[in-house]
Structures are given as C-alpha cells and as structure tokens.
Amino acid sequence: MFRAWHRKYPDIADPLDAWSKAVLEPVAALLGGEAVFPSDRPWQPFQQWAMAAERLKPSPLGLLIHPHYGLWHGYRGAILFAGARRDDAPFTSAGMTEPQPMVVHPCDACSDKPCLSACPVGAFSLSGFAVSDCRTFVKTEAGTTTCMGSGCLARDACPVGREYRYGPEQIRFHMAAFV
Numbered sequence: 001m002f003r004a005w006h007r008k009y010p011d012i013a014d015p016l017d018a019w020s021k022a023v024l025e026p027v028a029a030l031l032g033g034e035a036v037f038p039s040d041r042p043w044q045p046f047q048q049w050a051m052a053a054e055r056l057k058p059s060p061l062g063l064l065i066h067p068h069y070g071l072w073h074g075y076r077g078a079i080l081f082a083g084a085r086r087d088d089a090p091f092t093s094a095g096m097t098e099p100q101p102m103v104v105h106p107c108d109a110c111s112d113k114p115c116l117s118a119c120p121v122g123a124f125s126l127s128g129f130a131v132s133d134c135r136t137f138v139k140t141e142a143g144t145t146t147c148m149g150s151g152c153l154a155r156d157a158c159p160v161g162r163e164y165r166y167g168p169e170q171i172r173f174h175m176a177a178f179v
C-alpha cells in the first residue's frame with residue numbers, strides 16, 4: 001500500500017510519515033479523535049502507549065521487544081480521544097492499565113544477549129545508546145557496507161522474531177531516514 005502511494009508521490013518529503021498521515025487522519029476525523037505521529041514534536045510517548053496496549057517490554061537496545069515479532073515492529077501513528085490525557089505517565093489515571101503482563105520476557109530468557117556485543121562501536125551499554133558513535137560509524141566506509149546496507153547489526157543479532165525481519169529495501173529505507 002505504501003509503495004503504491006509513494007510511486008504516486010515520488011518527490012514528497014518524509015514519505016512514510018506523509019503516508020501515515022494520509023491514512024490515519026481521515027480515520028481520526030471519522031472517529032472524532034486526534035491523530036498523532038511518532039516523529040512529530042513534541043514527541044509523544046509512543047513506547048509507553050505500546051507497553052500499555054500489549055505485551056511489550058524494553059530490550060537492552062531501547063527498542064521494545066514483542067514475544068512474537070521481536071524487535072521487528074514500529075509505530076506509525078495513534079488516535080487520541082477527549083478524556084484520555086496524553087501527558088499522564090504511566091497511564092493509570094487516564095483509564096489505561098499498567099503494562100500488559102508478559103509471561104516470559106524474551107530478554108530475561110536470553111542468557112547470551114548477542115544484541116549487546118554485535119555493534120562494531122559498542123554503541124549500546126548500560127548507560128544508554130551512544131547516538132553520536134553510531135552516527136559517526138555508519139557514515140564510514142565500513143558502516144556503509146554493514147549497517148547502512150543491511151541494517152543495525154545489534155538489532156539483527158536478536159534471535160526473536162527473525163522471520164519478521166524487514167526486507168532489504170525496507171531496512172535501507174529506515175537506515176537512510178535515521179542518518
């Protein structure tokens with residue numbers, strides 16, 4: 001669906017964001033809600049909303065992990081309704097419940113944690129994600145042939161949900177947007 005739309009508007013800036021708006025805004029209008037998008041400022045707490053909505057937890061990479069889809073999922077938009085307060089965190093007073101229970105968190109059951117040793121510049125550590133180390137590396141020749149070509153090596157090292165790994169074109173699209 002996105003591909004066909006992009007072919008129609010090949011020169012549009014931030015095409016995935018623009019497509020998400022084209023799809024979700026009419027739905028929000030129909031339902032009487034307000035559509036919000038993950039890349040628009042002020043950033044809305046999409047990951048917290050996702051944790052409140054289904055069985056997701058943070059992985060050591062900062063990305064949320066799903067027991068079935070692993071790290072291979074993202075969020076394109078949300079619809080807010082009057083009465084649900086967007087600035088409440090966590091969402092107990094907004095009518096939403098605590099994060100959904102996860103029977104076994106995949107990261108707790110993963111003793112080797114290969115995601116933490118796969119990054120060539122060690123960008124992930126207990127103190128967080130070293131964005132500038134990552135951005136510097138991906139612009140080098142080595143970074144162009146590895147991360148930029150086939151995706152973040154740390155995300156790729158996770159064994160959970162590998163069958164949902166994005167295809168090469170989708171990976172390169174997201175990596176280009178990240179840089």
Ligand code: B12
Nearest residue numbers: 038043044045046047048062063064073074075152174178
């Ligand atoms: C800013 C941002 C970044 C910054 C991170 C800056 C930093 N120092 O952490 C940059 C540009 C580096 C980045 C990169 C990526 N990001 Co990003 N990013 C965001 C964004 C727009 C805002 C995050 C935020 O501050 N929210 C505001 C606070 C209030 O919301 P929150 O839910 O409470 O915030 C949580 C996050 O900040 C998270 N967190 C903390 N540290 C880190 C570090 C990383 C790497 C991530 C992903 C999350 C994360 O913990 C908070 C508590 O839950 C979100 C979208 C959004 N609106 O949330 C996407 C988002 C978190 N990113 C996402 C993704 C997929 C990525 C990339 C993998 C993109 C890619 N390359 O394909 C990369 C990861 C790095 C890599 N090597 O590939 C997804 C995560 C989906 C998931 N499964 O959890 C999101 C939700 C966007 C989406 N459309 O789905 N990102």
Ligand code: SF4
Nearest residue numbers: 059106107110115158
């Ligand atoms: S490799 Fe292991 S610790 Fe890392 S994200 Fe995947 S399941 Fe979690």
Ligand code: SF4
Nearest residue numbers: 119134147152153154
């Ligand atoms: S994209 Fe490459 S350099 Fe950046 S965090 Fe992932 S593995 Fe490390």
